[in-house]
Amino acid sequence: MSTTPFSVKLFSVLALLLLAFISSVLAESETSANSKAPIKPGNNDPRPTCVVKTLLNSTDDTPVILDAFKNCGHGGSIVFLNQTYNINTVMNTTGLRDCEIDIYGTLIWGKNISYWLNNSLPLGYQNQSSAWFLGGDNIKVRGHGYGTLDGNGQTWYDFVNGASNYPHRPHALTIWKATNSIFEGLRFVQSQMWTMTVIHSQNVLLQDIYVNSTSHDSKPARNTDGADTMFSDHITFKRWTVVNGDDSISLKANSTNIVIQDSTFYKGLGVAIGSIGQYKDVFETIENVYVDNITCYNTAYAAYIKTWTGQQVGYPPNGGGGGLGYAQNLTFTNFKMHNTTKTGAFYITQCTTFSGVAGDCNTSLFNLRDIHFTNITGDVGTSYVASMQCSAASPCSGIEIEGVDLMDVATVPETVTGLFKCSNVLNTTGFSC
Known part of the structure; x- marks a missing residue:
């Protein structure tokens, strides 16, 4: 018959339980x-x-x-x-x-x-x-x-x-x-x-x-x-x-139903559509884009669109051209500009080609159409609202630019920004080329 005191037995049981609990906690911690x-x-x-x-x-x-x-x-x-x-x-x-x-x-x-x-x-x-x-x-x-x-x-x-x-x-x-x-x-x-x-x-x-x-x-x-x-x-x-130091947000090949809202961009290039049309004979699209309530500080543009020429020179990522397709139903509205620096708050070029090589800017078959640029205010460093160089092989069409109230701070005294540069642009609304 055991003579171990009950208190000693109880202490032993409690010690074993405590040891098991500590081991479990340590295992879970690990x-x-x-x-x-x-x-x-x-x-x-x-x-x-x-x-x-x-x-x-x-x-x-x-x-x-x-x-x-x-x-x-x-x-x-x-x-x-x-x-x-x-x-x-x-x-x-x-x-x-x-x-x-x-x-x-x-x-x-x-x-x-x-x-x-x-x-x-x-x-x-x-x-x-x-x-x-x-x-x-x-x-x-x-x-x-x-x-x-x-x-x-x-x-x-x-x-x-x-x-x-x-x-x-x-x-x-x-x-x-x-x-x-x-x-x-x-x-x-x-x-x-x-x-x-x-x-x-x-x-x-x-x-x-x-x-x-x-x-x-x-x-x-x-x-x-x-x-x-x-x-x-x-x-x-x-x-x-x-x-x-580059595109604030850029939409490239086969981007559809894109919304950009309530954002602020500093120092970069602004909202970019493209570049696109880089892969020869490949059909790509950018469609149904809505950009609203954007504030830009010292960006190159509010928004710009760039495609490669219709002539392939080199290969991606730094070369290419000859791509097919379209960008359509693009809306840019309610922009507040603070010292945009490049030519035109809104910019289109279809002249992108291999670095250092002069391509034919009128050869792109990638079509740009149904583009709306409305309600833009603030100050810029250019006298141009927009500069648009579209391809003669596939002219831009259906471009609307309305509700523009911009001041050119590069002049003394400040003057209203109201000029447009256009080539191969058809069916305009709110401005004349």
Whole structure:
């Protein structure tokens, strides 16, 4: 018969229970830190959640990020904490489904140029490539106003030294085959090249997004578009702020039903349609575009349209031409201008060709039609409202320019901006060529 006191037995049992509890907590903590498996956040939220924590003394946090997408990318939530994540490997996180992604910290891309040039992910168009493919159905990416993607862009601006479309220079983020999805509250700083490419996607809302890709030395921040669309339908941009050295937002091949609203652009080129018509004998379109309530500070234009000539000279990304198709039903309305600098607040050119080569500007068969430019106010650095060089082989038609109240601040005293440059423009409304 045991003579062990009851109090000793009770203490032993409690000690064993406490040890089991501590072991369980430590195991769960390790799982959460490394995102090896989803954890349940509580009874009020049945979604599995992967909390991504940076690895101790690691120079590359990509493995734990990819684990989080693997384990919680279907029906789960992925949370980036208020930490700095080092990204030194390409990421392909596509095919997500019903996934929520919250970014509270900063993802910063490494400076190993040779790695990115040899491993960036190809888009299959214009020889462009990307550092991160992200896509799927019903995904929500939230930055809460401070979640940041930092591309360490100055490294790239210095490296390419103004060279256009340097091969395999990666885009910061490619939204790839996304449907019924929302991206909001994100910050992009010093993007490596184009900030965001939306491709092969439908029904995507991108709102409350800040982009700043500017050079801090004499090397230009060229090819730092705020966003580009191609092969995509029903894409909406709302409340964007873009500070950069190239297109603020650009719509390229097969972009349809695009809305850009309530946004502010600094220093770049403004809203761009194109370039397009770069691939010989390939038929492409840009159709049903609505751009409304835009404020521009020191941009080259309010909006401009550019196509390649009808003659192929070289090959993409820096050469080409001879493409077919049309851009139609384009509306630009309610622009407020502050010191636009180039010739014409609104600009059309069908003369794009290989750098340094003079092409025939009257050969393009890509047609531009049904374009509306209305209600534009403010001050500009030119006496021209619009400069439009359309192709004689396929003249522009149905262009409306009305409700313009611009002052030319380049003159002393200031004068009203009211001139138009036109070639091969038919059926105008509100102005005469």
